[in-house]
Amino acid sequence: MSPSNTVTRITRTSIIGTAIKGVLRALAVAALGAAAHAAPFLPADEGAVLERLPVRPGDPISRELRRLRADLAADPQDLDVALQLAQRYFELAGAEGDPRYVGYAEAALKPWWSLEDPPLEARVMRAILNQYSHNFSAAMRDLDVAVRADSRNALAWSWRAAIHMVQADYAAARTDCEALRGIENELGVVGCMAYVDSTTGRAANAHRALSEALARVARASADEKVWALTRLAEMSLRQGDTKRAEGHFRAALGLRVRDQFLLAAWADFLLDQNRPAEVVTLLKDWIRSDILLLRLALAEKAMGAAAADEHIQALTARFDAAALRGDKLHQQEEARFNLYLLGQKQKALALALENWKLQREPRDARILLEAALAMNDPAAAKDALAWLNRSGHEDPGIRRTAEKLKALAP
């Protein structure tokens, strides 16, 4: 985005209805934005820190990655090393939320990436990486072959379940979860099934089953507990029990695991509860993450905080950059950004509809319904309404929005 555009938009959004103070603030923000994007510069000081690396070279994970990379460089055909390296990068992608690591993992698998018939483990890893780029059909083709070749491949079954959930194919997802029985431990099997149940109108059963399983599995790791507690919180919300949900969230946060999904879900909960101040405290140091910056800006806007303008501008730049690269991975978030932070209802609805073609999870339905309601356009939401009917999804917020839309329909 060019500096002049930035100035115009920021100025327009902040001046309205305010006196000189507002103008000055807008100008200050615009100047800041212009400075950030004005032109390349020559840093004055040799010691000036330009960039902080997410993983320090001396960290154990860095050392391990370096060792694996060196081993692979010595023999790029060593499948074991390649898979280990891809697995480490893949975990890092999840922890840091940085898609670069998905690319690094793909590079490690290069000798097998284009093979018609790669070894089973390489095939499963290829599927996992492909689904990250939302190449669901390519991923599913590989996973189909994988489970036919090895019906006890838990990883392949669970990723099939995950993709079927995104595609709202709940019968298929249930079959995949069933297949985990006997080859995966209890938390995995119950977690998988509970995930399907809680999306399809059986949140109470799902909650009971998962909390019992969590209590029984004594040696669950912190990561696994965080996962289960976050799901339990979601299930509670779908039952309308915000108090219990908050308890689960707090228990998960208490485990002190760096998990962006947990933070995003907790921030969404706080925003829905109209508690933006807590979101600002929670996320003020997470501006590098797009999904968390979006929640931070939503909270700041709700509070009328000055930083909102700057963060909206940063998000605009990031969505523009994604558009430039032809990315469609963030349309759900971009729809939310347009609807609630820019007030661009029409664009939000278009994005939500486009996103719905690719992803059909409850949060995808939610933004589509909300954008359609904002545009007074119930017809646009008919697919999401049909999904709600078919799935029996319980979330009270989504149901309320759907009722309002149905009331609008002639």
Next chain:
Amino acid sequence: MRALLAVLLSLVAPFALAHKPSDSYLALRAEGAQVAGQWDIALRDLDFAVGLDDNGDGNITWGEVKAHHADITAYALARLRLRSGGADCPADATEHLIDDHSDGAYAVIRFAAACAGEIRILEINYSLFADLDPQHKGLLRLEHGEGTRTAIFSPERATQKFKLAEFSVLAQFLDYGREGVWHIWIGFDHILFLLSLLLPAVLVLRDARWEAIGKFRPAFWDVFKIVTSFTVAHSITLSLAALSVISLPSRLVESGIAMSVVLAALNNVFPLVKERRWVVAFAFGLIHGFGFASVLKDLGLPQGTLLLALVGFNLGVEAGQLAIVSAFLPAAYRLRAGWLYRRLVFVGGSWVIAAIAGIWLIERAFNLKLISP
């Protein structure tokens, strides 16, 4: 336990990854034969590729970047290839800066590239980080005159061509004409074939002996008929092949051309066809036309002005031939009576041509590499 975690994590995976993927921003401005460029590459990516954090503290400072400017330039510019008119446009860095993008700090390399002549079509080959991160993309902004174009480079789309100047019809016609001349000039097999047919034009066969021709006029008409029938023949097959009406395997065509040179040269030493050498020129000219067509296809045919390009190329070939003839004929006519021409140039030359073409024939027919370039 790791497996279970992976299974559980899979169930939240479709949450979009929270961070911007790796992109570089390449801005080019083409003017005449020059390209001015600015390339913004994320410091994080450069650190992964060449290593910037020398003291290992997880912070990349300006001092560390400065110490690696030579590495950065060498690494980056080796992975960006600009081409125009079939030749590379070598690029040199002119300035190193820093810029802040929405996802962090970027190294900014400003560079200048010089092409051989005015850039009509700019070909860009982009392979930055292709081996390290196949998801990386290069986002191009190309300015030329009043216009700006954008494009996205990825390992699947590493090479892209951009037409900068609208070719005027005349310029295009002349361009293809020049290519025709050039191809005759560097096409030794065509030249040797023509020479083999031209060498006897200033001689006449009497009682199985070659003697000097009496007058210039019959020599001229002989040459005229040979060159014209050669041109007509190769124009026919060139056009048919260029329009994809007929296509022959190139190994067959190239071997056939070599064979035609061998036969034409041997015919001077052991005359079989004595009078109507223009018929030979026509018959073998058909094969040479297929050879020209492959060149034309490599050049790329303009869709809108196909006919114009064909005529231009054919006329260019013809002009190149005429140049050879006009240099050859007067000299040969003057020397025709002497021993030097009749024994050394004519007989010796024909043997040499036959020998060279014979080697080509073996090379091309059996896909070997013996002598030729």
